[in-house]
Amino acid sequence: MGYILAIESSCDDSAIAITEIETLKLVFHKKISQEIEHSIYGGVVPELAARLHAEALPKILEECAPYFDKLKAVAVTSSPGLAVTLIEGVTMAKAIAVALNLPLIGVNHLIGHIYSLFIEKEEMFPMTVLLVSGGHTQVMEVQGLHAITTIAKSMDDSFGESFDKVAKMMGLGYPGGPLIQELAKEGDRTRYPFTVPLAQSSALAFSYSGLKNAVRLAVETASEADYKDIAASFEHIAVAHLIQKLKKYFKTNPPKRFAIVGGASANLYLRAQLEALLKPYKAELLLSELKYCSDNAAMIGRVAVAMYNEGLFTPMSELEVTPKSTI
Ligand code: KG4
Numbered sequence: 051m052g053y054i055l056a057i058e059s060s061c062d063d064s065a066i067a068i069t070e071i072e073t074l075k076l077v078f079h080k081k082i083s084q085e086i087e088h089s090i091y092g093g094v095v096p097e098l099a100a101r102l103h104a105e106a107l108p109k110i111l112e113e114c115a116p117y118f119d120k121l122k123a124v125a126v127t128s129s130p131g132l133a134v135t136l137i138e139g140v141t142m143a144k145a146i147a148v149a150l151n152l153p154l155i156g157v158n159h160l161i162g163h164i165y166s167l168f169i170e171k172e173e174m175f176p177m178t179v180l181l182v183s184g185g186h187t188q189v190m191e192v193q194g195l196h197a198i199t200t201i202a203k204s205m206d207d208s209f210g211e212s213f214d215k216v217a218k219m220m221g222l223g224y225p226g227g228p229l230i231q232e233l234a235k236e237g238d239r240t241r242y243p244f245t246v247p248l249a250q251s252s253a254l255a256f257s258y259s260g261l262k263n264a265v266r267l268a269v270e271t272a273s274e275a276d277y278k279d280i281a282a283s284f285e286h287i288a289v290a291h292l293i294q295k296l297k298k299y300f301k302t303n304p305p306k307r308f309a310i311v312g313g314a315s316a317n318l319y320l321r322a323q324l325e326a327l328l329k330p331y332k333a334e335l336l337l338s339e340l341k342y343c344s345d346n347a348a349m350i351g352r353v354a355v356a357m358y359n360e361g362l363f364t365p366m367s368e369l370e371v372t373p374k375s376t377i
């Protein structure tokens with residue numbers, strides 16, 4: 051039996067996982083989130099995040115010591131993400147690789163989110179995937195590890211980021227997604243008639259900056275009692291934008307198996323609207339377990355097992371941080 055140790059530090063979660071290669075069993079997973087520390091700033095402060103990773107990762111690593119003698123490889127998120135936080139994980143991975151004489155596997159964080167569907171499970175392809183996170187909003191056709199085609203992506207802010215920014219405008223804290231979702235539950239979704247972005251455009255693309263600015267204007271002239279209606283109306287339109295573009299894509303590419311991944315895939319209103327959209331197609335809907343929607347190392351470990359089985363190692367000199375890479 052052999053294990054892979056996987057490290058995640060692309061944003062504000064420090065996490066390490068140990069996955070058994072042969073059985074896919076997640077034998078260890080620990081994550082230390084920095085939400086409270088960033089909350090007062092209404093968003094992630096990169097330098098603070100890096101300092102917190104430097105404290106948290108070694109603490110988690112100590113707990114992994116019992117597995118060291120059975121490790122076969124060290125995996126780490128090397129792209130995309132914040133440069134100063136990615137480097138914390140990559141440096142630690144390189145140090146472990148040298149100390150224990152192990153090969154390295156550099157993992158793309160976005161592929162990690164896709165593989166969050168397969169933690170302790172066999173892979174299932176092909177499928178259409180909607181990735182909604184703090185950094186990305188994209189639709190992909192996924193045939194396998196090496197066959198991922200991006201169909202649509204955001205031209206500016208991401209879906210999750212727009213929730214974070216709206217929450218910041220209202221002084222609610224960070225991350226904004228769960229806070230806005232909660233507030234929206236009691237609100238009137240029709241009271242603020244925000245415009246669905248790119249509704250007149252035939253392009254398969256997303257944009258959230260215009261909606262964010264419209265919400266800003268509404269917040270500036272509203273009282274706190276109106277916030278729940280603004281949150282509900284915003285969430286409604288933010289989701290309607292995704293649904294409208296997917297509907298358009300499905301006309302020529304009817305879905306058979308569809309997955310939503312990424313931190314914002316936890317959004318219940320989005321899940322409900324997507325279920326309704328998929329119903330006429332009788333398409334299967336795949337979701338990650340709630341605890342693996344947001345950033346974690348278990349998903350990085352799961353990709354790493356697939357890469358390990360194909361002999362896809364990253365030479366030490368080539369393992370670099372690539373903050374802006376995509377799929
Ligand atoms: O995947 P993730 O943990 O980190 C990135 O890779 O970016 O996603 C975090 C993002 C944040 O923007 C957060 O506000 C959003 O996911 N999020 C949500 C919800 N839960 C988390 N957005 C909308 N509704 C939610 N329930």
Ligand code: ZN
Nearest residue numbers: 183313344345
């Ligand atoms: Zn993520």
